[in-house]
Amino acid sequence: MKRYVDYYEIHRLFEEGFSKRSIAKKLGISRNRVIKYLDMSIEEFEDFSISLKTRKRKLDSYKDKILLWLREHPDMSSAQVYDWLQEKLGVKNIAENTVRNYVNDLREIYHIPKVNPSRTYLSVPELPMGQQMQVDFGQDTVKDLNGKSKRLYFIAFVLSHSRFKYVEWLDRPFRTIDVIQMHERAFKYFEGMTEEIVYDQDALLAVSENAGDLIMTSAFIKYQQARKFSVYLCRKNDPESKGKIEQVVKFVKYNFSKHRVFENLAEWNQACWKWLKRTGNYKIHHNIKKRHSEVHALEKKHLKKVVGTYIFENVVIESITRMIQKDNTIRFQGNRYSVPQGTYRKDASNIVYVNIENGLLNIRLTQTGSSLATHKIPEGRGNLIIDPSHRKRNLSKRDVLINEITEAFDDKEGIQWLIQKLLERYPRHIIDQLRVIQSTIKKYPRFIDDTLQEMKKLNMTSANDFRDIACSLSIEVQQREQVKTVINEKYRDLRAPERKEDIYLKVLYGGKRI
Structure with missing residues (x-):
């Protein structure tokens, strides 16, 4: 029934002067469907509708499984369905467009609307081979085997020219040594490194994702100087300068980790690397119209060779940074801890260094400075720990x-x-x-x-x-x-007129002469 409604609405709106793109947007359907229906007469459309009910389609044997996925996860994209068909059911030789059309038809027939994310991205100019790599941190909450929520953290790398990606996960917040080790493994995966690496300046100051803070530590700066790559911090609130890595973070969350069950970290990372080989780096990119792996085969010749092994023994587990909030507290592992009143200043950097020693949380203004505050770490999360002296x-x-x-x-x-x-x-x-x-x-x-x-x-x-x-x-x-x-x-220059003395005598004697 809905097909017939769409057909009549498409022709009605087109006759009223609406463009094909605006009709698709109004009706919530694809532009290709609008074009297809406009090219059909009513007789052709009726024959087409009947054929849909009787013809056998390539994915019909997987219909029940796909329906199960869509009903369980209504926000699932057709791209993820395509990936799951390959991973879970071993489906081969099916075009992604075939899956997309099949999923759209199932949503229409069985009334399973899709929830689309509202985030948008802008394109950036193409860069030469070997010039730039973009890096960003992310996190996602998934379900484990017992149905409980599990917070996972990841770092993503992408070569700006080929869009070739590397992703690695942790089940805890990052430390400096983790970030350095993952850079080394990314360079090995890419078979070289770029002249420049772009980091998100917003992430440096984020509280919810502390990983980005770690490139501010002296240990990472020493690593950057040893490997001799230049660091570029993109401007705040400027998606154009980091659009490629933003797309990767979104792709990892919505295509790989979404609806996936966590068993253990090793299995999770292995599944992610297989996903990169199967989907993340194998799909044909919609802009460059080539597979990432094919372009990377050309780009890796232009990457700088990574010589020698970095000595990780020189990297100690240093303090990580936190931002002082306006209420003179910091956040650490799900709890808030007080610092002395007045520590937060409006025009200052408001960065402190925190580390754990003997079960106590130490907070310092500098990595080697004296302790600003010391707190006992409580059990659980969501606690506010206040030193009374900080509020006097x-x-x-x-x-x-x-x-x-x-x-x-x-x-x-x-x-x-x-x-x-x-x-x-x-x-x-x-x-x-x-x-x-x-x-x-x-x-x-x-x-x-x-x-x-x-x-x-x-x-x-x-x-x-x-x-x-x-x-x-x-x-x-x-x-x-x-x-x-x-x-x-x-009236400053105003002067009374001068009169002769006899004029006053005349007034006194009535004008008579004396």
């Missing part, structure tokens, strides 16, 4: 502000009244309120006592009201002074 500074800061503000006023009783009102009305934002009062005192020192009197008269109890009244009084005085200045300027 709030009270002293408030008291200092109150004392400074009070000293600036002649009317001590009046300012105490206003501060008490602010404490009652804004208990959680009292520091912010006091800072507004403080800045107003600095800006309008002549008017603060008059402003306080106005506040009491109008029963206003907000620091913003205090600032606005002081500003108004200042403007009013400025206007009066400007008027006074104008008047003085206007």
Whole structure:
């Protein structure tokens, strides 16, 4: 029934002037189907519909299995179905377009809509062979054999010219030595390395994915200098400069790991490398229209040879970095830990180094510096661990502000009244309120006592009201002074006329001459 509705709607919209692309978008179908239906008369379409019900198709013998996958995972892409047919059922000699059309027909017949991810990517200029490699970190949550959720972490490499990929997984967050070892294995897999490696600057500051932080450590910098490749940090929020690796991360998540069951790390990585050989590096790329493995066979001749073995014994497990949050805490392994109040600064890097020693979490501002905070690591996740001494500074800061503000006023009783009102009305934002009062005192020192009197008269109890009244009084005085200045300027050179002494005598004697 839906086929007939689509057929009539396609012809109706086309007659009204809609383009084929816009019709496909409106009806949620492919542009090829729109073209196909427009080329059919109603008689041809009816014959075509009947033939669909009677003809045998290549994938009919796998219909039940594909339906099971689609019903269990409605967001499954046809590309993943194509990969699973090869991996799980050993299907050969079936074109990917055949699978895509078959899956689309099954979704239509059995009413299994597909949920499409909303993320979009932009193309980037093609680069010469051997020039650039892009690297990014990711993570995914999958189910294990017992049906429990398991968090996995991965690093992905892609050669920018050939799109040839390498991926490796861990079942824990990355350490510096892990990142270096995986770079070495990627170079071996690629049979060389590029002149430049691009990393995502956003990942360097990410809290949820700490792996990217590790290229900031001295151990990785030593490795980069030993291997002599240049590092390029792409601009923040700039997908154009790292679009290829963004596509790889998405491809790994939605084509390999999605709906896959985790047994152990070794089996998972083996399955991933087989997937790379079978699908990840074997598919024909939709832009370059070639297989990644075929282009890589040409590109590897232009890669720099990796000479010798890097001495990993020189790499110690160093501190990893964390970002200080605005509430003066850091996140580590699912928990939050306090640092002294005021450690976070708006315009600073706000990076600290953390490591575990004897069951305690040590937090330092530098890798070799003294300890900023030390916490006992609790069991479980989702905990907030606070050292009480880290929060004492709030009270002293408030008291200092109150004392400074009070000293600036002649009317001590009046300012105490206003501060008490602010404490009652804004208990959680009292520091912010006091800072507004403080800045107003600095800006309008002549008017603060008059402003306080106005506040009491109008029963206003907000620091913003205090600032606005002081500003108004200042403007009013400025206007009066400007008027006074104008008047003085206007009559500055005006002089009374000089009169002879006898004129006053004439007035006294009624104009008679003396």
